[in-house]
Amino acid sequence: MSEIAAQTYTAAILIIGNEILSGRTTDTNTSWIAEKLVERGTILREVRVIPDEEDAVVAAINELRARVDYLFTTGGIGPTHDDITAACVGRAFDVELVPNEEAYQMLADYYGPENVNEARMKMAMIPKGAKLIPNPISGAPGFAIENVFVMAGVPRIMQVMFVNVLSMLKMGAPVLSNTVACSLQESVVAAQLGALQDSWPDIEIGSYPHYRGGVLGLSIVLRSIHNDRLNAATRELLKIIREQGGEPRAVSIRSTGEELGF
Amino acid sequence: MSEIAAQTYTAAILIIGNEILSGRTTDTNTSWIAEKLVERGTILREVRVIPDEEDAVVAAINELRARVDYLFTTGGIGPTHDDITAACVGRAFDVELVPNEEAYQMLADYYGPENVNEARMKMAMIPKGAKLIPNPISGAPGFAIENVFVMAGVPRIMQVMFVNVLSMLKMGAPVLSNTVACSLQESVVAAQLGALQDSWPDIEIGSYPHYRGGVLGLSIVLRSIHNDRLNAATRELLKIIREQGGEPRAVSIRSTGEELGF
Numbered sequence: 001m002s003e004i005a006a007q008t009y010t011a012a013i014l015i016i017g018n019e020i021l022s023g024r025t026t027d028t029n030t031s032w033i034a035e036k037l038v039e040r041g042t043i044l045r046e047v048r049v050i051p052d053e054e055d056a057v058v059a060a061i062n063e064l065r066a067r068v069d070y071l072f073t074t075g076g077i078g079p080t081h082d083d084i085t086a087a088c089v090g091r092a093f094d095v096e097l098v099p100n101e102e103a104y105q106m107l108a109d110y111y112g113p114e115n116v117n118e119a120r121m122k123m124a125m126i127p128k129g130a131k132l133i134p135n136p137i138s139g140a141p142g143f144a145i146e147n148v149f150v151m152a153g154v155p156r157i158m159q160v161m162f163v164n165v166l167s168m169l170k171m172g173a174p175v176l177s178n179t180v181a182c183s184l185q186e187s188v189v190a191a192q193l194g195a196l197q198d199s200w201p202d203i204e205i206g207s208y209p210h211y212r213g214g215v216l217g218l219s220i221v222l223r224s225i226h227n228d229r230l231n232a233a234t235r236e237l238l239k240i241i242r243e244q245g246g247e248p249r250a251v252s253i254r255s256t257g258e259e260l261g262f
Numbered sequence: 263m264s265e266i267a268a269q270t271y272t273a274a275i276l277i278i279g280n281e282i283l284s285g286r287t288t289d290t291n292t293s294w295i296a297e298k299l300v301e302r303g304t305i306l307r308e309v310r311v312i313p314d315e316e317d318a319v320v321a322a323i324n325e326l327r328a329r330v331d332y333l334f335t336t337g338g339i340g341p342t343h344d345d346i347t348a349a350c351v352g353r354a355f356d357v358e359l360v361p362n363e364e365a366y367q368m369l370a371d372y373y374g375p376e377n378v379n380e381a382r383m384k385m386a387m388i389p390k391g392a393k394l395i396p397n398p399i400s401g402a403p404g405f406a407i408e409n410v411f412v413m414a415g416v417p418r419i420m421q422v423m424f425v426n427v428l429s430m431l432k433m434g435a436p437v438l439s440n441t442v443a444c445s446l447q448e449s450v451v452a453a454q455l456g457a458l459q460d461s462w463p464d465i466e467i468g469s470y471p472h473y474r475g476g477v478l479g480l481s482i483v484l485r486s487i488h489n490d491r492l493n494a495a496t497r498e499l500l501k502i503i504r505e506q507g508g509e510p511r512a513v514s515i516r517s518t519g520e521e522l523g524f
Contacts, residue, residue: 018468021306022439023296024483025470027289030311034285044283049292049309052468079449080469081456111449119452138471138478156473177284187341187373190381194343206280206314207342208287209400211418216400221286 003202007225008172009042009069014060015049016076016085017153029074029158036162041172041225042070052076057088065092065148070169075153077140079119086143089150090127100126103141110139131168133161144168173225176254178234181219182246192240193220200233202226219251230255238262265464269487270434271304271331276322277311278338278347279415291336291420298424303434303487304332314338319350327354327410332431337415339402341381347412348405352389355407362388365403372401393430395423406430435487438516440496443481444508454502455482462495464488481513492517500524 013033019025027049034044045068050056052075065071076085090097103124107116116124123140126132133142133149135157142151142161149168151161186209197205204223209216220237224230234253238261241248250262275295281287289311296306307330312318314337327333338347352359365386369378378386385402388394395404395411397419404413404423411430413423448471459467466485471478482499486492496515500523503510512524 015309018466019470019483020292021296021309022300022483022485023293023306024439024441026293030282031285031288034283038284044285045313047277047283047309047311051307078469078471079452081452081459082468117449117453119449122452123449137473154471154473177286179286187379187381187385190341190343190384191379197343204280206344207340208281209340209416211399211416221281221284223284 002204004043004175004204004223004225007041008175009170010045010067011037011042011070011072012046012048012064012068013044014057014064014071014073015047015153016052016057016073017049018051018082020049021051028155029153032155032159033072033162036166038175038177040166040169041174042169043175052082052084054084054088054091057084058092061089061092061148065146069147071148072165073148073150074158077123077142077150077152079122079140083122085150086125086127089145089148093127093145095127095129095145097125098128100124100130100132102132106132106134106141107139133164135161175223175225176227176230177221177223178230178253178255179219179221179251180234180237180241181217181249181251182241183215183217184241184244184246185216186218188244189218189240189246192244196233196236196240200229203229203233205233227255227257231258231260234260264466266305266437266466266485266487269303270437271432272307272329273299273304273332273334274308274310274326274330275306276319276326276333276335277309277415278314278319278335279311280313280344282311283313290417291415294417294421295334295424298428300437300439302428302431303436304431305437314344314346316346316350316353319346320354323351323354323410327408331409333410334427335410335412336420339385339404339412339414341384341402345384348387348389351407351410351412355389357389357391357407359387360390362386362392362394364394368394368396368403369401395426397423437485437487438489438492439483439485440492440515440517441481441483441513442496442499442503443479443511443513444503445477445479446503446506446508447478448480450506451480451502451508454506458495458498458502462491465491465495467495489517489519493520493522496522
């Protein structure tokens with residue numbers, strides 16, 4: 001187990017989303033959630049996108065919740081026939097869905113009590129024992145049961161729900177990351193980056209080429225829970241880039257306290 | 263099995279990508295690939311994002327390739343220490359990596375033969391028996407082995423590779439989809455959409471709320487391999503929306519041959 005892994009919690013996201021699988025929508029929830037988690041010392045270990053088919057959803061919930069500290073689901077909590085997440089979570093935990101009085105109240109407050117029709121009542125059917133996650137934007141709450149957090153798929157609504165979810169999570173060691181870009185080809189610094197990784201085993205070093213405006217470039221990301229070691233490894237990285245004839249650019253520097261020499 | 267499923271092929275995408283899991287990068291490859299596949303009658307069944315850790319990658323490759331007709335991987339085929347995809351595919355298929363003469367030639371053509379250093383030679387190590395996927399942008403090829411297609415993660419490079427991949431796929435029945443938006447609340451049409459789904463079991467009906475500029479809206483997507491039935495179901499949908507006081511808008515209409523009455 002890496003040092004980062006030893007001092008952080010793990011998470012997975014399960015996206016119940018035919019609209020992602022059909023290509024209609026690009027998932028932006030993952031990057032938003034990942035950034036919020038990393039600041040609080042939780043590392044995203046897996047993201048899975050699956051169709052809204054009950055057996056597939058139940059199997060994925062059970063597989064993932066056993067493997068990580070926190071499982072976040074997005075999508076499928078609305079009132080229509082294709083909204084099956086609550087039923088799937090109930091089946092995964094072998095817990096029945098019951099009319100939740102507090103959820104009913106949220107819906108009545110949002111729509112007006114006289115307007116809570118049958119479709120809306122469906123959104124008050126929550127697995128027994130689950131804790132609600134309020135949704136001030138569209139009324140229907142999400143919920144948490146054990147280590148599973150069930151949220152809306154619409155990004156703005158998910159984000160509002162996540163504020164409440166954050167307070168339910170434990171705090172791990174925040175992971176700091178420094179991203180440095182240059183215009184070198186990856187294969188020019190590959191050997192040196194491998195050696196850098198070997199000499200800093202507690203720092204995760206990733207190398208990501210990009211292609212913009214017809215020009216290949218390279219971003220190198222260093223991640224650590226130790227500010228000072230991250231500073232030191234980043235300085236070595238700058239040296240490597242310059243020795244190979246590159247000019248390092250700071251894309252995002254989260255370590256503090258030292259002038260790194262860009 | 264649904265009618266769409268009976269006449270189409272299935273696919274999964276495995277994204278080997280710490281940069282997606284850390285939140286640094288938003289995955290756009292999925293929607294691009296999904297749209298190309300659906301036109302050719304292949305349905306994306308699952309997307310998985312996992313870290314570049316060998317055991318996790320090998321397990322995911324073997325699980326997914328057994329479950330779908332085509333598995334596409336993105337990421338991890340470069341020259342650096344964190345590029346482990348070729349090694350993982352080799353392990354998954356129990357096939358050794360060998361220096362591929364054709365891949366070497368591609369690298370030599372790209373970099374110049376005198377510049378193929380050790381890091382670059384790594385990119386010519388390909389699982390035995392794999393068929394190469396050319397990469398005119400950055401030299402290092404992807405490859406296909408059985409039903410697994412290994413591509414770069416950089417979107418522009420993946421897209422260029424995918425053009426060659428397409429010719430290796432079988433052609434299923436193209437899936438047509440019509441997307442209609444309105445400003446009704448989802449719960450106002452939920453019962454009617456459920457009834458519509460019941461009366462058109464061969465058409466997949468999805469309901470997706472959105473939230474833009476502080477206003478909730480709704481997109482409804484109908485998908486089918488039958489143009490005429492899709493037209494007919496779409497007309498019924500327009501009627502439902504109007505009966506509930508909404509004004510349907512055509513977002514994307516792929517069925518042809520009839521005026522649908524927007």
